[in-house]
Structures are given as C-alpha cells and as structure tokens.
Amino acid sequence: MPRTIEKAMRVLDLFSLECPEWGVSEVARALKLPKSTVSELMSDLAKQRLLSRAAAKGRYRLGWRLFELSQTLLDTTRFRIEARRVMEELVRCWQETVHLAVLDGVQAVYVEKLQPTPAVKIGISRAGARLPAYCSGVGKVLLAHSEWKYVTEQLEDQGMPSLTPNTVTTLDALADELKRVREQGYAYDHQETLVGLCCVAAPIYDSRGTVIAAISLSVPDYRFHPAKSKYTSAILDAARRISENAGHALEEYPGY
Amino acid sequence: MPRTIEKAMRVLDLFSLECPEWGVSEVARALKLPKSTVSELMSDLAKQRLLSRAAAKGRYRLGWRLFELSQTLLDTTRFRIEARRVMEELVRCWQETVHLAVLDGVQAVYVEKLQPTPAVKIGISRAGARLPAYCSGVGKVLLAHSEWKYVTEQLEDQGMPSLTPNTVTTLDALADELKRVREQGYAYDHQETLVGLCCVAAPIYDSRGTVIAAISLSVPDYRFHPAKSKYTSAILDAARRISENAGHALEEYPGY
DNA sequence: CTGGTATGTTCGATATAGCCGAATACACCG
DNA sequence: CGGTGTATTCGGCTATATCGAACATACCAG
The missing domain is CATH 3.30.450.40 (GAF domain)
Structure with missing residues (x-):
C-alpha cells in the first residue's frame, strides 16, 4: 500500500477554488510534514506535471497533466x-x-x-x-x-x-x-x-x-x-x- | 525523488482514447513490471480514486478524482x-x-x-x-x-x-x-x-x-x-x- | 547595512515502505 | 478435468522515501 500516492493526493487535495496556489512551507504546515519531504514530493509532482509553478522557486498550482488525463476520461x-x-x-x-x-x-x-x-x-x-x-x-x-x-x-x-x-x-x-x-x-x-x-x-x-x-x-x-x-x-x-x-x-x- | 509517483504516472499514461481500460496483467506486460507490484500500485491508485473499476476484480478505467482536480484547475x-x-x-x-x-x-x-x-x-x-x-x-x-x-x-x-x-x-x-x-x-x-x-x-x-x-x-x-x-x-x-x-x-x- | 524571519532546496544516515517471486485463488474453455 | 488466463496475498530483502540539520535566498524593520 504505497503511502507515497496517498501523500501526493493529500497535497493535490489542498488546491481548491479558494486556495489555488500553495507554497512548500504552507503545505508542510497544513499536512504537518517536514518541509524537506514536501519540497521533494512537490518537486516530483511538478516533474510529472501534476503541479506547475510560475517561477523556479515560486508557489505551485495544479498542473495541466490533470486536465489531459481528465479529458481522456471524459472523451471515453x-x-x-x-x-x-x-x-x-x-x-x-x-x-x-x-x-x-x-x-x-x-x-x-x-x-x-x-x-x-x-x-x-x-x-x-x-x-x-x-x-x-x-x-x-x-x-x-x-x-x-x-x-x-x-x-x-x-x-x-x-x-x-x-x-x-x-x-x-x-x-x-x-x-x-x-x-x-x-x-x-x-x-x-x-x-x-x-x-x-x-x-x-x-x-x-x-x-x-x-x-x-x-x-x-x-x-x-x-x-x-x-x-x-x-x-x-x-x-x-x-x-x-x-x-x-x-x-x-x-x-x-x-x-x- | 519519489519513483512511486513516476511509476504511477506511467500507469495513468497508458489510458487513452483507443485503450481506455487496462487490466493488471496488461499493464504489467506493457511496463515490464511484476504483476504483484502493479496490482498493489493500481489498487492504491483506485483507493485514491485516480483509477476506478467496474467489478471488484475487473479492468481499470481512469477515476473521477482526475476530473475533480481538473475542474478546480479550469475554474481557477x-x-x-x-x-x-x-x-x-x-x-x-x-x-x-x-x-x-x-x-x-x-x-x-x-x-x-x-x-x-x-x-x-x-x-x-x-x-x-x-x-x-x-x-x-x-x-x-x-x-x-x-x-x-x-x-x-x-x-x-x-x-x-x-x-x-x-x-x-x-x-x-x-x-x-x-x-x-x-x-x-x-x-x-x-x-x-x-x-x-x-x-x-x-x-x-x-x-x-x-x-x-x-x-x-x-x-x-x-x-x-x-x-x-x-x-x-x-x-x-x-x-x-x-x-x-x-x-x-x-x-x-x-x-x- | 545589519539581524530577524520568512521562504525553498540540498544532503546523508536511518529505517521504513515499496518491491518482487512464489504461492493462492478464481474464471473460463475445450 | 487439466490448461490457460485472470488478480491478489504473503513475507523477506533492499532499495528508497523520510526527516533534521545545514544551506541558500529573499524580504522587511530597525
């Protein structure tokens, strides 16, 4: 039971209409996890384009890969x-x-x-x-x-x-x-x-x-x-x- | 660098217009991974609703959580x-x-x-x-x-x-x-x-x-x-x- | 120009957690 | 019924994600 996936989803779930942008520290605080863990996790989510960030060290938004996957779901x-x-x-x-x-x-x-x-x-x-x-x-x-x-x-x-x-x-x-x-x-x-x-x-x-x-x-x-x-x-x-x-x-x- | 996320994405990326449904064995073959690994991974993805399956042991489709996340991306x-x-x-x-x-x-x-x-x-x-x-x-x-x-x-x-x-x-x-x-x-x-x-x-x-x-x-x-x-x-x-x-x-x- | 407090990233030792092979269970087909 | 094909469970091994400390920046107030 890969806990990594679960953790990743806990991160993604934070993003909402009201809070569409999250920084590493904010997420770490919200999920009560060490910053370092969150930093690596989010950077990897960004590598997979599940998250994206405007600046190289800026806050994260949801990534367009989600839209991509969602579209194939809808189209099928x-x-x-x-x-x-x-x-x-x-x-x-x-x-x-x-x-x-x-x-x-x-x-x-x-x-x-x-x-x-x-x-x-x-x-x-x-x-x-x-x-x-x-x-x-x-x-x-x-x-x-x-x-x-x-x-x-x-x-x-x-x-x-x-x-x-x-x-x-x-x-x-x-x-x-x-x-x-x-x-x-x-x-x-x-x-x-x-x-x-x-x-x-x-x-x-x-x-x-x-x-x-x-x-x-x-x-x-x-x-x-x-x-x-x-x-x-x-x-x-x-x-x-x-x-x-x-x-x-x-x-x-x-x-x- | 959580490889689990990468592997999970490799699984999700298999799903397409032409192939919207995948079984554990098919995925294992396609990604050249042991069935057991894939079984656990996909079952966990389903737990997180990134995948879904009609029957308890049937083939998987993409899950509605993707649509959910994609919508908050679009709406923001x-x-x-x-x-x-x-x-x-x-x-x-x-x-x-x-x-x-x-x-x-x-x-x-x-x-x-x-x-x-x-x-x-x-x-x-x-x-x-x-x-x-x-x-x-x-x-x-x-x-x-x-x-x-x-x-x-x-x-x-x-x-x-x-x-x-x-x-x-x-x-x-x-x-x-x-x-x-x-x-x-x-x-x-x-x-x-x-x-x-x-x-x-x-x-x-x-x-x-x-x-x-x-x-x-x-x-x-x-x-x-x-x-x-x-x-x-x-x-x-x-x-x-x-x-x-x-x-x-x-x-x-x-x-x- | 500091010192203070934010931010995010890097690193390495540690132990956890994911990995894989073998075994199990179930379905279908001739 | 044996022969395929599914998918899941188990447990031991080791790779790997984790966490704290240290390191970079950036910003603001004194």
Whole structure:
C-alpha cells in the first residue's frame, strides 16, 4: 500500500477554488510534514506535471497533466455527449437546473451542470464537485443500484452527517429509501441536500443494463410540489433517451 | 525523488482514447513490471480514486478524482471564460477552427478547441491534447515568451523530430523564428504541424504582462494565403480582447 | 547595512515502505 | 478435468522515501 500516492493526493487535495496556489512551507504546515519531504514530493509532482509553478522557486498550482488525463476520461465516457444534448433540451423546456452525476465510491461526482441562462446560482454544486451520495437525488439513485454490502461498510466508516433536517441519517432509513427508489425507478430529494431545494433523479443504463449515471432536475421547493409529477415524467423521459442512446433496451426495467 | 509517483504516472499514461481500460496483467506486460507490484500500485491508485473499476476484480478505467482536480484547475484559470466567448465569436465570424493553448514544459496543451459546427475534423488535435511546442503556431508563441535557456536544455534532451517537411528542426532556426515572433507579436505555422494546414497565433497576457496562453486560427493552406493579413489582424484583435479582460494594459507591448 | 524571519532546496544516515517471486485463488474453455 | 488466463496475498530483502540539520535566498524593520 504505497503511502507515497496517498501523500501526493493529500497535497493535490489542498488546491481548491479558494486556495489555488500553495507554497512548500504552507503545505508542510497544513499536512504537518517536514518541509524537506514536501519540497521533494512537490518537486516530483511538478516533474510529472501534476503541479506547475510560475517561477523556479515560486508557489505551485495544479498542473495541466490533470486536465489531459481528465479529458481522456471524459472523451471515453460515451453517454456524456448525448446526455448533454438532452440536458440542454431539459433546461430550455423547464427553465430549471439539471445535473448529471456518476458514482465514485459512495460519493456522487457531478459530471455536468446546466442552468437556465442568467439564473440565480443554485447552492454550491458545480461540475467536478463531490458530494456524499446518501443525501441527494442523483446520489440515492446511484446507491440504489450498487452493492448494499459495500455501501454499508463505507457509510459506517464515513458516517452520515445531516446537511439539512430532512437528510437521511441512518442506514435503516437509507435501505428503505433505496428499496423505494429501485421499485419506482426514480428518487426524490425533498430538501435533503439544501433547505428549499427539491430534486427528481433517474438512472441512466448502459447496454448491459448497468446503471452508469444519474440525471436530475433541481427545483425550488415552492415550485416543485405543484408540478411534481410533470417534473418526474420529464426526468424519466430524459433518462430513458440517454439510456437508449447508450444501447439500453428499456422494456425490462422498472420505472419506464 | 519519489519513483512511486513516476511509476504511477506511467500507469495513468497508458489510458487513452483507443485503450481506455487496462487490466493488471496488461499493464504489467506493457511496463515490464511484476504483476504483484502493479496490482498493489493500481489498487492504491483506485483507493485514491485516480483509477476506478467496474467489478471488484475487473479492468481499470481512469477515476473521477482526475476530473475533480481538473475542474478546480479550469475554474481557477481566469482567462478561460472570456477566451471561450471570444473564440466562439471568431468561429462564427470566420468559420475556421480556433485553438487555445498553454505552455507546459516545452509542450503546448490545448485548453480549448472550437470548430465551425459540423465541419471536417482538423487533424488529431483535441482539448487536452499535448503537442511539442516548437512545431505549432500557439507553441511558438508560448516558447517565444519563455526562458530560452530552459527551452534549449529541454529540446536538447527531447530532440526535435519533424512532423512535416516544414517543421523547424534545429535550435538555431528556432531561435531565429522565436525572435521574429517576439518582434512582430504573432506566429505563423505554415504546414509545420500538418501538411495542408496553416495557423496564425497570438499571445495572451495577464495583468503583469506575462504571457499565459496563446490563441490561434487554423486554416487550410489554400484558403489561408489569400487572406493571411485578415486572419492575422483577427487573431491579434481576439488576443488583445482576452488580454484586456485579464487585466493587461496593452499599449506597452509589441504587435498591437 | 545589519539581524530577524520568512521562504525553498540540498544532503546523508536511518529505517521504513515499496518491491518482487512464489504461492493462492478464481474464471473460463475445450 | 487439466490448461490457460485472470488478480491478489504473503513475507523477506533492499532499495528508497523520510526527516533534521545545514544551506541558500529573499524580504522587511530597525
């Protein structure tokens, strides 16, 4: 179990929107490691272009090799192109925010976020953001179709802190909820991530019938309830079209 | 000098558009390393979410952590938003391919590529692609404004293979060319990357007057020469607008 | 022009941590 | 069922990452 990789990731994880630049000493302080260790580690990360620095002894930024690798990841994620097309249509039609997410461990990673043009920004979500899956619509859809044994293990380790009063915070409650999600073929999020915000989310299947992603509509509370069923069928239809394009034969699966 | 990082990158670099999935044995064979070593390394990369695998013992794909990190890189690259706006305008106006690139070492990395809608695809370039800088328009612009000492060192190591008969292949010729680029404030690429393709490229400055990126128009040979000067002033104008938006006071620099 | 306190890098002895071969386990195929 | 192909586990060896001290710079205030 190469600890070097882990340490390297702890360094990379420091870089964020708020703190996009880090010096050796700052990192050493933040991670409580000797400066010398950090200096060598970061210089090597820079050699591999995972980090870059403007001046020869200046502070570091994230390196373009990350973008490179990320692009080959995206370019080999087939459903993304069709998903984007359908998402654009959804936004145009409903004037609400649409998310596309994949499961990574027990966390949902937003692959794409589309908003009605010059809208009020919703919450903190952005493409590339990572969020515990148990407390969002897309997340619950993804968990519902993954191995329960693994999910419990992970969540027992990581805990289930509540983001709002409505967040599911026990494994039992989550098991019930996921069962419902599987049966009905979609998931609601009633202000579980953010107070005042509701979502409907539906699974995207590939040709083997595996759930590979989830798509959701996010709508402010007051606008959501009156038209709940309309939003639901809209997101189901969108998910179905993306799945079909990915080669999925739909008839056999629930919710359609 | 942590060799672990280097090895990890050698693994990640195997993943490409053509080969997006790798098993442990395949990687071991490709890198001529013991399976056991590779197994542990890749399993750890997966723990850090730099790799992911569908099944518990299946083949690996690139992991979403890469996308996550890449997004914070992009989101902290300020000039990108304005650059994209200007690029869209360029494409609409000239109906030609536009590239945005940054320098990484002595290689150019394409940050963005825009094409006239359903056009013939130009060459192999795509966002996220990496290309030796000495043989492209954007590359020469970027090299022209970076430290010559470092450039020579690197190019002596890496060599300067020619991609077309027109490629600059000696340091002396490159020095001359870069001098010209600095003086005139833009660079031409006359079929140096790809036979039949020409470019004009111009530098993008930040508020401190540092060149942070380059933008280019790529035009088929036969269309380029008749309208060379039009394309040139178009790309200069675009670069100027992006630079200004990035806080650059333009008057003091050549080429404008 | 100091002395003080930041910064980042270099070095070498130390012990840790990653490495590799052999053994294990599982899948698939004829 | 043996014969391939996967991938993982184990443990001993040694290479290798680590850490503190020393060394460079740079900056600021007295």
